[in-house]
Structure formats: C-alpha cells, structure tokens
Amino acid sequence: MKVVETDVAVIGAGTSGLSAYKAATKTGKRAVLIEGGPYGTTCARVGCMPSKLLIAAAEAAHVAQNGVPFGVHISGKVRINGKEVMDRVKRERDRFVGFVLDGLENIPAQDKIRGYARFVGPNTLEVDDHTRIKASSVVIATGSNAHIPPPFKELGDRVIINDDVFAWDDLPARVAVFGPGVIGLEIGQALARLGVTIRVFGVSGSLAGLTDLKVRQSAKKIFQQEFYLDPDARVLETKREGDEIVIRYVRLDNSECTERFDYALVATGRRANLSTLDLAKANVDVDDKGMPSFDRRTMQIDDLPVFIAGDVNNDVPLLHEAADEGHIAGLNAARFPDVQPGLRTTPLAIVFTEPQIAMVGQGPDKLPKGSFVTGELDFTGQGRSRVMLRNKGLLHLYADIKTRRFVGAQMIGPSAEHLAHLLAWSVQQEMTIDQMLQMPFYHPVIEEGLRTALRHAAAELTAASEITTAVGS
Numbered sequence: 209m210k211v212v213e214t215d216v217a218v219i220g221a222g223t224s225g226l227s228a229y230k231a232a233t234k235t236g237k238r239a240v241l242i243e244g245g246p247y248g249t250t251c252a253r254v255g256c257m258p259s260k261l262l263i264a265a266a267e268a269a270h271v272a273q274n275g276v277p278f279g280v281h282i283s284g285k286v287r288i289n290g291k292e293v294m295d296r297v298k299r300e301r302d303r304f305v306g307f308v309l310d311g312l313e314n315i316p317a318q319d320k321i322r323g324y325a326r327f328v329g330p331n332t333l334e335v336d337d338h339t340r341i342k343a344s345s346v347v348i349a350t351g352s353n354a355h356i357p358p359p360f361k362e363l364g365d366r367v368i369i370n371d372d373v374f375a376w377d378d379l380p381a382r383v384a385v386f387g388p389g390v391i392g393l394e395i396g397q398a399l400a401r402l403g404v405t406i407r408v409f410g411v412s413g414s415l416a417g418l419t420d421l422k423v424r425q426s427a428k429k430i431f432q433q434e435f436y437l438d439p440d441a442r443v444l445e446t447k448r449e450g451d452e453i454v455i456r457y458v459r460l461d462n463s464e465c466t467e468r469f470d471y472a473l474v475a476t477g478r479r480a481n482l483s484t485l486d487l488a489k490a491n492v493d494v495d496d497k498g499m500p501s502f503d504r505r506t507m508q509i510d511d512l513p514v515f516i517a518g519d520v521n522n523d524v525p526l527l528h529e530a531a532d533e534g535h536i537a538g539l540n541a542a543r544f545p546d547v548q549p550g551l552r553t554t555p556l557a558i559v560f561t562e563p564q565i566a567m568v569g570q571g572p573d574k575l576p577k578g579s580f581v582t583g584e585l586d587f588t589g590q591g592r593s594r595v596m597l598r599n600k601g602l603l604h605l606y607a608d609i610k611t612r613r614f615v616g617a618q619m620i621g622p623s624a625e626h627l628a629h630l631l632a633w634s635v636q637q638e639m640t641i642d643q644m645l646q647m648p649f650y651h652p653v654i655e656e657g658l659r660t661a662l663r664h665a666a667a668e669l670t671a672a673s674e675i676t677t678a679v680g681s
C-alpha cells in the first residue's frame with residue numbers, strides 16, 4: 209500500500225472540500241484532496257445549476273403561455289420539446305461542470321487521490337485499499353445524499369431522486385413528487401410548467417422550510433392555483449405495476465382517488481455522508497443520529513484535529529455556506545492547534561420557485577415570544593408587481609421591540625432573491641428599521657413594497673413601546 213504523509217487531508221472534492229484545500233495550501237502547508245465519486249461537485253452536476261436550468265426552461269414556457277392578460281396572443285399552441293429542454297439542461301450543466309474540472313487541473317497530481325477514504329486511526333486514513341494517509345489534521349467535506357425512506361425502495365427503479373431527473377433525455381408525462389421541500393417544489397413546479405402532470409405530497413404541513421405560518425399559507429395557496437399540492441397528504445397506498453407507480457390517496461376535496469405515474473420523485477430530505485468513515489477510529493463521538501458535535505465558528509469537532517464542513521455537518525446545507533465553512537475548516541486544519549473562529553454570514557436561503565421564497569436572519573420560531581413585531585406587505589396591491597402581473601405573495605419582517613433592530617424576514621413574492629439580499633445585508637449591518645427607512649427607494653420598483661413593510665414594522669414598534677410604557681407607569 210502506498211503511504212502519503214501530509215499536513216492536511218481533505219475528504220471530498222465538492223465545493224466545501226475544494227475551498228478547504230485551497231485555504232490550507234495558501235498557508236504554505238501540504239494538503240491532499242481525496243475524492244471517491246465523480247469530480248465536478250454536487251452543485252454543478254446534480255444540484256444548483258441543472259435545477260436552475262430546468263427552471264429557466266419552465267419560465268420560458270410559462271411566459272409564452274401567459275401573455276393574454278397583456279393582450280399578447282400566440283396563434284397556435286406553445287409546443288414544449290422535452291428532448292430539447294433536457295438537451296440544453298445537460299449541455300449547460302456540462303459547461304458548468306467543465307469549469308470545476310478546469311480548476312482541478314491546476315491542482316498538482318500528487319495532491320489528488322482517487323477513492324473513498326475512511327479513518328483507520330486518529331490521524332490516519334485509508335483510501336480504498338491502495339493508499340494510507342498520515343495527516344496532522346483532517347477536513348471531512350463528504351457532502352450528503354438523497355435519503356429514500358424504506359417504503360419507496362420497494363417500488364424499484366421508477367423511484368427517482370434529483371440526480372436522475374438531470375439524466376433524463378426527454379420529459380416524462382406524469383410524476384408524483386414526495387416532499388414539498390426546496391428540491392420538490394423547485395423541480396415539481398418546473399416540470400408542471402413544462403407540461404408534466406405532477407402531484408406533490410408532503411407530511412405535517414411543512415412547505416419549503418417556511419416557519420412563518422401566514423407566509424406558508426400564502427405560499428400554499430399560490431402553488432395550489434398552479435399544480436396539485438397537499439403538504440399534509442393522506443397517501444393510502446403506493447405500488448409498482450409494470451413500468452408505472454400506482455398511488456391511491458385522499459385528494460384535497462376528501463375524495464379518494466387512484467392515479468398512475470411514470471416516476472415517483474423522492475425529495476424527502478438528505479443525509480450526511482458519514483456512515484462509512486469509521487469516525488470512532490478518529491476518536492470522534494457521535495449522537496444517536498450519527499452526527500458529531502462541532503463548533504460552527506471554527507468547524508472543529510470537539511478539540512480534535514478533525515474539522516467538518518459543508519452539507520455533511522447538516523447545519524446549513526447551502527452552497528455559499530459550504531464554501532465559507534470549507535475555507536474556515538481548511539485554514540484551521542492548516543494552523544491546528546491554533547484554531548480561530550471564522551466569519552459566518554447572516555442566514556439567507558432562497559427557493560427558486562415562482563414566486564420565489566426567501567428566508568433571512570431569524571424566523572419567528574427562533575425569536576423569543578413577545579420580543580418582536582412583524583411588518584407586513586401583501587404583494588397583491590404592490591404597484592410594480594401588479595404592472596408585471598407578478599403581484600402574488602406576502603412579506604413578513606421581524607423587528608426587535610427593545611432595540612428596533614431588524615432581525616429577520618420570510619417571504620414569498622416576486623424577485624424575492626433580490627429583496628432577500630438587501631435584507632440579509634441589513635441584518636448583518638445590524639440596522640434598525642428606522643435606518644433602513646432612511647435608505648433610497650426608487651419608483652416604481654418592487655423594493656417600494658419593502659418600504660411599506662418597514663413602515664408597518666415601525667408603526668408596530670411604536671405601538672409596542674407605547675404599550676410597554678403604559679404597563680410600566
């Protein structure tokens with residue numbers, strides 16, 4: 209067996225691992241990057257990029273089919289060519305993957321080790337059966353995989369995950385989507401707009417991770433106008449018949465029905481890739497879910513020379529967080545035991561549905577009860593949104609009563625990706641609602657709706673402080 213000695217070993221060449229490798233080698237230390245699966249990262253191969261490409265095609269179809277209210281008519285039927293749709297998705301996806309592969313070319317060959325790593329001792333890894341690595345410290349950046357709950361496994365190869373969608377050569381006719389989380393909603397709505405019959409089934413009412421119940425209700429109503437969505441579904445039976453999946457379920461109107469689908473897309477959450485790493489050999493303790501405890505500012509596991517970054521730590525499984533965490537973990541692994549906290553940015557999550565959903569800072573479930581007020585905007589009457597016929601959705605802003613600081617927001621609405629950035633930057637700048645209201649607002653723009661919500665929050669803050677003063681006197 210080949211033996212390699214290094215300062216830092218990074219397991220996983222995804223976004224987080226690449227970022228960790230780069231940060232570690234920049235300090236002048238030696239690092240190796242171990243990858244067992246295909247190079248190219250989850251984001252570029254089967255995640256962020258192909259999903260957004262599919263959504264872009266869906267948007268084009270939607271716009272083409274919805275010009276009539278503007279007086280824009282298309283003679284004849286809008287025809288969606290599934291083969292061409294999937295061809296562009298895969299071609300463009302391959303282009304993005306190509307950029308990652310180009311970047312890997314710049315990494316010296318001796319630093320890249322192919323195969324699956326596992327711990328065989330506190331500072332020792334084995335990669336498949338060919339290489340033993342002795343490393344002063346290790347970064348675990350092994351990502352996550354789609355979890356398929358046991359009942360679905362019995363349905364065989366017609367049960368699919370996101371990876372399979374992006375391998376299609378053509379669009380199918382009917383897809384049942386299990387899980388109205390981020391993946392289920394993004395892909396589900398895109399398929400619906402591309403002419404695929406879809407049904408989306410969820411459990412316990414959860415929708416896209418929204419914890420503000422009024423915003424969640426608004427999102428549910430909006431999506432239900434476009435495709436079948438039951439976030440609290442009663443699925444009575446799922447079985448395989450030939451090449452079809454047969455689902456018996458109770459519809460929203462309480463009637464029972466049986467429908468046949470080409471595929472069941474399971475998007476019910478993801479699990480960390482940790483189980484094959486043999487963490488005990490590295491003295492890493494895990495909880496009953498198999499997860500180690502770590503410090504999210506340093507990415508260090510306990511006081512060990514082991515760091516954990518990206519989706520694998522199950523903290524905030526998003527691309528920009530994976531990159532930041534990898535950077536922090538790589539730096540700290542290189543300078544171990546001199547471990548220092550890195551910068552963690554304000555929480556920001558965007559779901560690329562239409563309308564988009566966004567969550568910024570703290571949600572109402574995380575804020576102490578009675579400590580905050582909510583500023584609201586209903587997009588129905590918002591000027592610019594109405595001009596564009598995109599006037600659907602609800603924005604909630606949360607502000608701390610004592611400090612008048614803006615602390616978070618949840619929303620579904622037009623161009624929420626842009627509003628969410630302004631809001632995340634405002635939280636990170638620790639701005640008060642009053643300071644935000646002193647910023648310029650152009651006319652006519654969607655951001656004017658944000659100003660309406662801010663004014664509402666300011667009035668609510670004043671009312672809340674008057675109540676506090678009255679109670680106190």
Ligand SMILES: Cc1cc2nc3c(=O)[nH]c(=O)nc-3n(C[C@H](O)[C@H](O)[C@H](O)COP(=O)(O)OP(=O)(O)OC[C@H]3O[C@@H](n4cnc5c(N)ncnc54)[C@H](O)[C@@H]3O)c2cc1C
Pocket residue numbers: 219220221222223224225242243244245246249250251254255256257259323324325326349350351352370391481484485517518519520525526527528530
């Ligand atoms: C459909 C979908 C859409 C998404 N859209 C977005 C989006 O729009 N915006 C956003 O911010 N995020 C999005 N995400 C999430 C984003 O893709 C992830 O947060 C990000 O890719 C995580 O990067 P990572 O480096 O942690 O993991 P990965 O990129 O998965 O890298 C982990 C690597 O480790 C390797 N590996 C695993 N075990 C071992 C081992 N034992 N030895 C060696 N190698 C190993 C794997 O092969 C893999 O290459 C999406 C995800 C999905 C699935």
Ligand SMILES: NC(=O)c1ccc[n+]([C@@H]2O[C@H](COP(=O)([O-])OP(=O)(O)OC[C@H]3O[C@@H](n4cnc5c(N)ncnc54)[C@H](O)[C@@H]3O)[C@@H](O)[C@H]2O)c1
Pocket residue numbers: 357386387388389390391392394409410411412414415416417475476477478524525526557558559560
């Ligand atoms: N736009 C983005 O940033 C983006 C896009 C896609 C994915 N992602 C990342 O990927 C992660 C994983 O996404 P995901 O959608 O797989 O997970 P998720 O946790 O967002 O959603 C899973 C959903 O499945 C539901 N569910 C669980 N068991 C079920 C069952 N048996 N039947 C029906 N529904 C069930 C849950 O209640 C939840 O609503 C996200 O949390 C996100 O961090 C981000």
